[in-house]
Amino acid sequence: MKDPRPVVRTLVEYGLLEYIPEIDRYQIHPLLSKAAQTLLEDSQTPTEIQYSDTEAAIKSYFLQEKHPLYEAKILFVGQGSVGKTSLVRRLTLNEFDLNETKTEGISIDHIQVSNQSEIENQQSKIRLNIWDFGGQEIMHATHQFFLTKRSLYLLVLDSRLTQEENRVEYWLKIIQSFGGESPVLIVGNKIDQHPLDIDRTGLQKKYPNIVGILETSAATGAGIEELKAAITEQVNSLPHVRDLLPETWFTVKTKLEELGKQSNFITHDKYLELCAENEVSDETSQRTLIGFLHDLGVVLHFQDDPRLEALGILNPQWVTNGVYKILNSHTLFQNKGVLTLAMLNTILNIDGYPRGKRLFIVDMMKKFELCYDIEPDKTFLVPDLLPKEEPTELKFNGIPAFEYAYPVLPSSVITRLIVRMNQHIDGDCVWRTGVVLIIGDNTALVKADIEDRKITIAIDGLEHTRRDALSAIRYQLDEIHGSIKGLNPEKRVPIPEAPNAEPVEYEYLLMLERAGDETCRVKDGNRLVTVNVRQVLSAIEHETERKERGMTNIHIGNITIGENAKVGDIILASEIQESVRKAESSNIPPELMETLKLLGEAVDIMNKVLPKEQAKETTEDFGKLVDEATKPTPNRKWYSVSVEGLIKAAENVEKVGVPVINLSRKVLSLLTGDAIK
Numbered sequence: 001m002k003d004p005r006p007v008v009r010t011l012v013e014y015g016l017l018e019y020i021p022e023i024d025r026y027q028i029h030p031l032l033s034k035a036a037q038t039l040l041e042d043s044q045t046p047t048e049i050q051y052s053d054t055e056a057a058i059k060s061y062f063l064q065e066k067h068p069l070y071e072a073k074i075l076f077v078g079q080g081s082v083g084k085t086s087l088v089r090r091l092t093l094n095e096f097d098l099n100e101t102k103t104e105g106i107s108i109d110h111i112q113v114s115n116q117s118e119i120e121n122q123q124s125k126i127r128l129n130i131w132d133f134g135g136q137e138i139m140h141a142t143h144q145f146f147l148t149k150r151s152l153y154l155l156v157l158d159s160r161l162t163q164e165e166n167r168v169e170y171w172l173k174i175i176q177s178f179g180g181e182s183p184v185l186i187v188g189n190k191i192d193q194h195p196l197d198i199d200r201t202g203l204q205k206k207y208p209n210i211v212g213i214l215e216t217s218a219a220t221g222a223g224i225e226e227l228k229a230a231i232t233e234q235v236n237s238l239p240h241v242r243d244l245l246p247e248t249w250f251t252v253k254t255k256l257e258e259l260g261k262q263s264n265f266i267t268h269d270k271y272l273e274l275c276a277e278n279e280v281s282d283e284t285s286q287r288t289l290i291g292f293l294h295d296l297g298v299v300l301h302f303q304d305d306p307r308l309e310a311l312g313i314l315n316p317q318w319v320t321n322g323v324y325k326i327l328n329s330h331t332l333f334q335n336k337g338v339l340t341l342a343m344l345n346t347i348l349n350i351d352g353y354p355r356g357k358r359l360f361i362v363d364m365m366k367k368f369e370l371c372y373d374i375e376p377d378k379t380f381l382v383p384d385l386l387p388k389e390e391p392t393e394l395k396f397n398g399i400p401a402f403e404y405a406y407p408v409l410p411s412s413v414i415t416r417l418i419v420r421m422n423q424h425i426d427g428d429c430v431w432r433t434g435v436v437l438i439i440g441d442n443t444a445l446v447k448a449d450i451e452d453r454k455i456t457i458a459i460d461g462l463e464h465t466r467r468d469a470l471s472a473i474r475y476q477l478d479e480i481h482g483s484i485k486g487l488n489p490e491k492r493v494p495i496p497e498a499p500n501a502e503p504v505e506y507e508y509l510l511m512l513e514r515a516g517d518e519t520c521r522v523k524d525g526n527r528l529v530t531v532n533v534r535q536v537l538s539a540i541e542h543e544t545e546r547k548e549r550g551m552t553n554i555h556i557g558n559i560t561i562g563e564n565a566k567v568g569d570i571i572l573a574s575e576i577q578e579s580v581r582k583a584e585s586s587n588i589p590p591e592l593m594e595t596l597k598l599l600g601e602a603v604d605i606m607n608k609v610l611p612k613e614q615a616k617e618t619t620e621d622f623g624k625l626v627d628e629a630t631k632p633t634p635n636r637k638w639y640s641v642s643v644e645g646l647i648k649a650a651e652n653v654e655k656v657g658v659p660v661i662n663l664s665r666k667v668l669s670l671l672t673g674d675a676i677k
């Protein structure tokens with residue numbers, strides 16, 4: 001194990017501790033000596049601490065004895081009955097049960113895997129928390145809350161079924177959305193009955209986070225040793241498993257685990273008290289620690305969401321099982337999702353859920369946007385249990401107004417919208433994937449097509465208030481989208497005069513308007529229909545709002561593109577950030593480094609208005625430019641290509657492109673030594 005103390009010595013030796021309050025994520029490197037920097041980067045320090053800007057956090061972290069974490073979480077996901085629980089049983093007890101019952105909720109287990117690090121103590125073990133999810137459709141509603149980042153995923157398939165029947169791509173996309181960069185092992189189970197037959201190469205190309213594809217039989221034990229080995233290997237390479245954490249953090253963790261057994265939930269204040277009692281007193285450490293514990297599955301705490309954060313700190317199994325008991329209730333299903341207090345008292349009449357705590361579970365479900373009040377504290381509606389069929393008597397004459405197309409559409413998007421807009425529901429016009437809403441003088445029909453991965457909005461009623469009704473719905477949907485990383489649906493506008501044409505991309509219409517194009521044409525069957533760009537856009541968003549958005553300017557260095565933001569406020573997309581860091585840690589002249597940094601920020605801002613494909617290209621161009629510029633002898637041929645690429649992309653967007661052009665030219669002149677063109 002690496003001794004963390006040299007880091008402290010280095011920081012003290014260089015008199016750096018006193019600088020620390022000023023250090024922020026972009027300035028940390030130039031301020032520290034090369035040596036200290038390397039130590040910081042290599043020292044298994046949690047990223048939150050590395051990027052912390054408070055002296056207390058850094059001091060308290062560096063001045064304490066530390067131990068590696070040696071704990072991780074693995075999540076078993078996949079369709080129902082594929083054998084997730086049977087695999088867990090094989091791995092933990094080496095047993096098999098032909099009559100394994102379906103998992104209602106999450107079952108949590110633990111195993112130990114060996115620590116494979118060569119430098120560290122080979123005897124030590126890594127504790128692995130296993131979360132085995134019930135695969136039934138109804139459980140999908142809560143994925144967003146329980147699929148964590150920094151974890152290992154095991155996607156279990158039934159080898160007797162096809163790739164489509166196993167919904168492999170659906171699961172891989174869901175894991176990408178909620179699990180971030182977490183690695184995935186695909187396991188084809190039940191090979192005693194049929195070999196696994198899926199497109200391995202295609203999947204691995206498309207989803208680079210697949211780290212292995214294995215075949216097992218939980219029934220015969222075939223492939224289990226290989227699976228164990230693969231899990232051990234992956235757990236050993238999880239980025240956080242060796243993070244060094246201060247002794248005091250472990251004390252808090254242990255106490256929290258003990259508390260969780262007795263009380264199932266504690267308030268956030270109680271947690272802070274516990275931290276203070278055990279000398280974890282600065283805010284960064286408190287936040288980092290609870291974030292770790294959440295991702296490890298030790299507790300549930302949703303600190304990125306203020307509403308959920310107010311729930312405090314929860315015992316995961318208690319919460320999930322309570323929620324799933326309700327979601328899986330047959331009576332509730334028969335009652336079309338309408339939950340009464342009497343029903344709740346029957347469903348949760350089990351150990352651990354005394355009368356006084358039952359409404360807490362419902363409150364939590366409200367915060368998870370899984371249900372809403374029909375009558376406060378008495379009757380609730382759980383949209384996930386609404387009937388699937390659209391009401392036959394539904395009469396709606398509105399016109400299509402807006403559409404979202406998703407890479408993957410979790411069913412929770414539409415049910416959460418229903419919960420959020422429940423005050424506007426038109427009587428009984430609500431079903432599992434759609435709803436009719438009354439907003440002012442307008443009626444709106446919002447429908448999700450889960451298979452086609454689309455949500456459509458149609459509006460009826462007074463013409464001049466249609467836009468407001470649409471914008472109220474779009475606002476809620478955008479908020480929901482924002483809470484699911486990487487979802488980024490494409491926005492599309494149906495053209496009323498061209499009912500048979502494909503809806504037009506919203507971003508494209510905005511670009512046409514910015515470029516001064518008044519019309520465009522779309523193919524509607526055999527006809528060409530001319531679209532008035534401004535008119536179509538104005539039905540969605542007021543012209544002045546569009547203009548304001550287009551002109552949101554941001555200051556970068558001395559170049560003005562904005563009002564409020566300043567450098568450092570800007571959060572860079574991770575790939576650009578990576579390149580910026582590379583530039584910062586290189587030996588290039590300060591002016592070039594500074595210009596590259598500013599250029600990175602400018603590209604990041606520009607990317608927000610570029611179509612996805614182009615944004616990807618500019619990110620690559622910037623990356624290649626940094627790669628070349630930081631070489632001992634940069635090759636003009638290569639960096640010129642990247643600079644040209646950036647300038648070309650920037651020329652297509654108005655104001656936000658200007659800094660990219662100017663800064664790219666400056667970088668070019670710094671590299672070539674020629675004057676700026």
Ligand SMILES: Nc1nc2c(ncn2[C@@H]2O[C@H](COP(=O)(O)OP(=O)(O)OP(=O)(O)O)[C@@H](O)[C@H]2O)c(=O)[nH]1
Pocket residue numbers: 078079080081082083084085086087097098099100101102103104133134135136189190191192193216217218219220
């Ligand atoms: N033949 C055979 N049967 C298996 C195998 N693994 C599991 N089964 C059987 O398949 C059924 C479902 O297994 P489970 O382990 O409960 O599946 P699950 O994925 O946990 O299901 P849910 O909890 O509903 O999501 C049980 O009857 C198991 O005995 C296997 O490798 N071969």
Ligand SMILES: [Mg+2]
Pocket residue numbers: 084085086101102103132133134135
């Ligand atoms: Mg199961």
